[in-house]
Amino acid sequence: MKNRFIIAPIAFAVLALVLLIGILRAPRGERIIPSVLIGKPVPAFELPNLTNPGTKVSSKALQGKPYVLNIWGTWCVTCRQEHDTLLKIQQMNEVPLIGVNWRDEDTLALQWLSDLGNPYSQIAVDREGRLAIDLGVSAAPESFLVDANGVIVHKHSGALTMEIWKRDFEPLIAGRAPAGS
Amino acid sequence: MRIVLLVLLAALLCVRAAFAIDPTTLPDPQQQARYQKLTHELRCMQCLNQSIADSPVELAGELRNQVREMVVAGKTDDEIRDYMVARYGEFILFRPRFSARNVWLWFGPAIMLVIGAFIAVRIIRQRSKLVEQDNEPLEEEAAGR
Numbered sequence: 001m002k003n004r005f006i007i008a009p010i011a012f013a014v015l016a017l018v019l020l021i022g023i024l025r026a027p028r029g030e031r032i033i034p035s036v037l038i039g040k041p042v043p044a045f046e047l048p049n050l051t052n053p054g055t056k057v058s059s060k061a062l063q064g065k066p067y068v069l070n071i072w073g074t075w076c077v078t079c080r081q082e083h084d085t086l087l088k089i090q091q092m093n094e095v096p097l098i099g100v101n102w103r104d105e106d107t108l109a110l111q112w113l114s115d116l117g118n119p120y121s122q123i124a125v126d127r128e129g130r131l132a133i134d135l136g137v138s139a140a141p142e143s144f145l146v147d148a149n150g151v152i153v154h155k156h157s158g159a160l161t162m163e164i165w166k167r168d169f170e171p172l173i174a175g176r177a178p179a180g181s
Numbered sequence: 182m183r184i185v186l187l188v189l190l191a192a193l194l195c196v197r198a199a200f201a202i203d204p205t206t207l208p209d210p211q212q213q214a215r216y217q218k219l220t221h222e223l224r225c226m227q228c229l230n231q232s233i234a235d236s237p238v239e240l241a242g243e244l245r246n247q248v249r250e251m252v253v254a255g256k257t258d259d260e261i262r263d264y265m266v267a268r269y270g271e272f273i274l275f276r277p278r279f280s281a282r283n284v285w286l287w288f289g290p291a292i293m294l295v296i297g298a299f300i301a302v303r304i305i306r307q308r309s310k311l312v313e314q315d316n317e318p319l320e321e322e323a324a325g326r
Contacts, residue, residue, distance in 0.1 A: 036270040103239065129243045136268035138226035138240065 035136060035155040042069070042146045043134035047124035050101055050109055057124035059150065062098065066173055069144040070120070070160075071100045071132060074108040076140040082159035086119035089165055095145075095173050099123035102132050102140055145169055202237050203245060207253065216252045219261055220245050224273045232275065 046058040070086065072079040090097055099120035101109045106125065113120075126132055135144060138157070145154040153172050156164060203220065207213040220234035225241045233241040233248075244265070251261045265273045271280075279287060 036267065129240070132240075133243060133247060134268060136270070138269070 035152075037136055037144075037152045038155060040152055041150050042144070042152050043131065045124065045131045045134070047100075047126055047131060050099070050106060050123035050125050051113070051118070052122075057098065057122045062146070063150045064148055065096070066145065066147050067096045067098050068169070069098050069100055069135070069146060071102050071135070071137050071140045071142045073102045073104040073140050074112045075104065076102075078159045079141045080116075082141050083116050083119070085160050085162060085165065087117050088162065089160070090119040090121075094170065096121040100126050100131055100135075102126050102137070103129050143169075145172055147172075203234055205245065205249060207249065212252050215258060216249055219248050219252070219258060222275045223248070223262075223265055224275055226269055226273060 042059055044059050046056050046060070049055040049057045068089075072082075086097060097120045099122070101123050103126070109123070109125075113123075124131065129137075135142070141159060143156045143160055144152050147153050154168060156168060205213075205216065207216055217234065221232045223233045223244065225231045225233045225236035225238055225244075227238045227240055228236050231241075233244045247264075248261055251264065256264075262274065266278075271277060277283060277286075285292075
């Protein structure tokens, strides 16, 4: 009957350990919902080009080289905070930034770019938010790293910073660039 | 006075209907019912604790549009859920699905109950055995004889 007094503390210790592991492993970011799209092909899109009217921005044409899809809108405050980082990333010339202008107005978007500078090599206009839904976007800004095979390899929700870029994006870009390019 | 109050209350009821977030009505009542059911079981990803039917957020409206179009296009409920899960993950479903990852969440309580019942039965059996063994008459009883 001695073991009755041992079982209770052991059970308690096991439970405490399980909970502790859960707490330690929980991500400490602002958003904890993992994207289901990591490792999946980027959804096919063909949307109007904001800065070059009459032409399209398409996933097909972009395939073959890694790129970053950045979801933004002029109504999005965090996008404004992120903008300087995007300009710096563009200057480093590691990977093209493709903007997805989400639920916005062309005139406002163009005004924003002429005021703040344009970090994007192309901007797709997603007025109705179809591409944003296909990408599982819940709030702007979000950034998706797409590799040369058109597969989404990383997603960041919220504003990009240089620190996040160096830590999460650069290793993946360096590793995924096609040989000889 | 009472009548005035009643009229005011009735008016308030109308106001509530007018401010409903989602005024959608589909011509086919069956489709409408499915649309209502689906929008109530999909989570608004921006507000987390509201369904897309209850949320005034734009994204929720866009997802409602998506659901409506798919319902009208004749997609099944599961096809619509799959569509949402493929983009937003299981998290968008208020009613989680059964999967290998969450199997112990589904069965955990039942397993705990079985273990608990097993332990309880063992304890009760042991104690009833004690009663059987302890069949010596009590002192007072013995003295009374």
